[in-house]
Amino acid sequence: MAGELTMSPVMQDALVILGSAGIVIPVFARFRITPIIGFILIGVAVGPFGLGMLVDENPWLQYVTISDPERLTPFADFGIILLLFAIGLELSFNRLWQLRKLVFGLGSLELLIIGSISAAFFGQYSGMDTTAALALGFALAFSSTAIVLPIAGTKSPVGRAALSMLLFEDIMIVPIIFILGALAPTAAAGGVEGLTNTLVSGGLVIIVLLVVGRFALPRLFSQAARTKSPELFLAATMLVVIGASLATSATGLSPIVGALIAGLLIAETEYHGEVETIMEPFKGLALGVFLITIGMSVNLLQVWANLGEVIAALVGLLVFKAIITGTLLKMMGARRSTAAETGVLMASPSETTLIVLAAATSALVIDTETAQFWQIVTALGLTVTPLLAKLGRVIARRIELAPELPEEDSEEARTIIIGGGRVGRLVADMMTKHDQPYVILDSDPDLIDDAKRNGYRATFGDAARGDSLTRLGVETAPSVVLTMDEPVLAQRLVGKLRKEHPDLLIVSRARDTDHAAQLYRAGASHAVPETLESSLQLSEAVLVDIGVAMGPVIASIHEKRDEFRERLEIDGGLKQPPKLRTSTSEG
Structure with a gap:
């Protein structure tokens, strides 16, 4: 009919997301609660397992729900890319070099110990074969870069420790996925060779980015600044971020590696402050889209049907990771308060956990039922991460009281x-x-x-x-x-x-x-x-x-x-x- 109002699904999803942001950010800011929780809860509400289940009986709900979470995946991935780019802007090559011992010392120990012990547990008590146990163990060893760093920052002792471990985890995403593919029953003979080729070609691309970026970026942003056009400055920034991300992803590396390098390179220029300011709104909104997709993956009916098992698995995982991470930090000389707060904050699984589980399932390493169960545990773990941050600060104060002013x-x-x-x-x-x-x-x-x-x-x-x-x-x-x-x-x-x-x-x-x-x-x-x-x-x-x-x-x-x-x-x-x-x- 000529008078009937039609709207594309993408536009409808955009309205839901923007409307959610307009509600979540001011309301949660009013009560001084991180909007991270709000975005995840909005995702639960507007997703296919929330109000989406009532659309058939109430057709008008289609205008306030998102029926296909897959449509949001590219935007969610872009949110992670912008987040890593922002982290790079806050760092510098000198500071990154200073963190090298923590990244490759603490970061490697944390991932290897948690992954290995988890794999041994699943192999011993869950009846999994070695490959499946390794895949699940290392998937759960990851912690959330997207949620942890905005909470902890990168300046405090807790933020520096978390950043070091998360950087190593981000580096290890590609090797772990390739190794799972090589160990899979359906793996091609060239799995290990493919990993080697990816690492070599990826290393060459990173070197090219570092060399070209060092000389080209100051000139690029200088020209953009001379025009005094914010639009051109934004366009130049997006060109660098997306170009670097595509370059690393083309070789098989994660696009977030390219985004981090782009941020580090721009941080060395005099234009980093302007770039950070102009990108802040886009980063926040894109991260909100990612958090909404996490919430949409939570099937409340399935959670309720397996409530006891889900809670037991989540609590066991959180306690185990918190103890291991906190102990490692204490052994490496961190204060008890810092070790405790960081351990609790890093305890939840990650968005990367979902990626590794999906790769392991597609390679027939983990069966679908097991993967779905741990995907629910992961989504719930991501939801409670801001609460873990508050709990970690409370525990840190109890263990070692922070100096306070006289009342x-x-x-x-x-x-x-x-x-x-x-x-x-x-x-x-x-x-x-x-x-x-x-x-x-x-x-x-x-x-x-x-x-x-x-x-x-x-x-x-x-x-x-x-x-x-x-x-x-x-x-x-x-x-x-x-x-x-x-x-x-x-x-x-x-x-x-x-x-x-x-x-x-x-x-x-x-x-x-x-x-x-x-x-x-x-x-x-x-x-x-x-x-x-x-x-x-x-x-x-x-x-x-x-x-x-x-x-x-x-x-x-x-x-x-x-x-x-x-x-x-x-x-x-x-x-x-x-x-x-x-x-x-x-x-």
């Missing part, structure tokens, strides 16, 4: 110093000298303990999480001082603080003048470049020592500092150049 000072308005290193402590010394209250906030418990032993007012917390600053009274704080040597995190925190507290005095340490200009654009009241201050101090020392009078030297230093500060504010867009201001007044 009687909780209402005192004070300056919050983010970062308890040498710069943060120097700021604290000056605050003390002038009788100004302060508190140091840092996510490194060792650094906090040392600061408290030396008489500083310090407390443990992650500034990237809003509850830490709220607990310290940021609403009434006269100022916030950012002293950490983390350019990306500093810029992100400045933007967040300025958005939430428009009148707050925000003073931030900057790595150089370019970084200072970025901080001013993000909303900093003052940004102090390290290079500028060291140059001024060197000039003061040499001028005084060669005989110039102290008074004129100090006056000239102050004049030069003000001159640089005005220039940085102009570069940051806070002021107009003097000529423009003059011409305006004269006109």
Whole structure:
């Protein structure tokens, strides 16, 4: 009929997803609950095993349900790619090199020990053959990159430990799937040879990406920046991400490897801050699509029919992985609180578990009934991961209490110093000298303990999480001082603080003048470049020592500092150049 309204299934799914995001994000933010749980619950509700089961009796429900989860798979995969790209932006090659011992030490031990013990258990008590037991054991050994890292971040001790293990797991996805194919009853004789060819060709592609990206990306983004077109900048970013992902996937490697490399390469350029800002909404929405697909895979009727077995399997898996991971971290020198929190957080299975189970099922290594049971356990495990994160923090506090501020000072308005290193402590010394209250906030418990032993007012917390600053009274704080040597995190925190507290005095340490200009654009009241201050101090020392009078030297230093500060504010867009201001007044 001409008047009948028709809508393509893709458009209908898009409306459901966007509508879900519009409900989940503000509602869960209102109650300070991670939207991860909300997206998964939405997936359960709108999926074929939720409201989709009632469509035949209630046809109108087709407009608020997604009947075919497979249509969302490409978008969910893209969400994982963007997530790994964002992780790469937060890292650098230098930092990644510093993590090499954790990645290939802790990461390999965690995967091999959990996978091996699980395989031995399934082989001994479930009657599985060796190949099936190995496939299931190593599938369950994976932890969720998509959910764990947004919760833990990459800056805190827990985040660094989780990142190290997850990076190794991501590296091992392809070899494990190839090995399963080689061990399968239907495997071709060239399975091992295919693995070798993939690793060789993949290694060559990675080398090409590193070499070409090092020289081409700065020029590409420089040209995009000159156009002053956000659309072109976004297009250039998507070109790099998708191109790198396709290059690695064409050789048989996971596309997330290419996405991670693209992020690392862009992180080495001066445009990483702009790229991170422009990609943030896309990453969040794409990750939401992935979480919705996880929720849609949960068959509530099947869960209810096997409730006892499912709960027993899930609890047993969570406890086992938490104990093994926590023990390994403690043996490698981590604090008890860090080991406990990381162990609990990493306990749930992963989206990669679903991939490995699907590959093992298609290769006839695991029977369909067993795979479906563990797919349900995995989906439920992913659903409770945010709750595990909260449980891990509670256990960590019970095991080793984090330093807290005295209760009687909780209402005192004070300056919050983010970062308890040498710069943060120097700021604290000056605050003390002038009788100004302060508190140091840092996510490194060792650094906090040392600061408290030396008489500083310090407390443990992650500034990237809003509850830490709220607990310290940021609403009434006269100022916030950012002293950490983390350019990306500093810029992100400045933007967040300025958005939430428009009148707050925000003073931030900057790595150089370019970084200072970025901080001013993000909303900093003052940004102090390290290079500028060291140059001024060197000039003061040499001028005084060669005989110039102290008074004129100090006056000239102050004049030069003000001159640089005005220039940085102009570069940051806070002021107009003097000529423009003059011409305006004269006109």
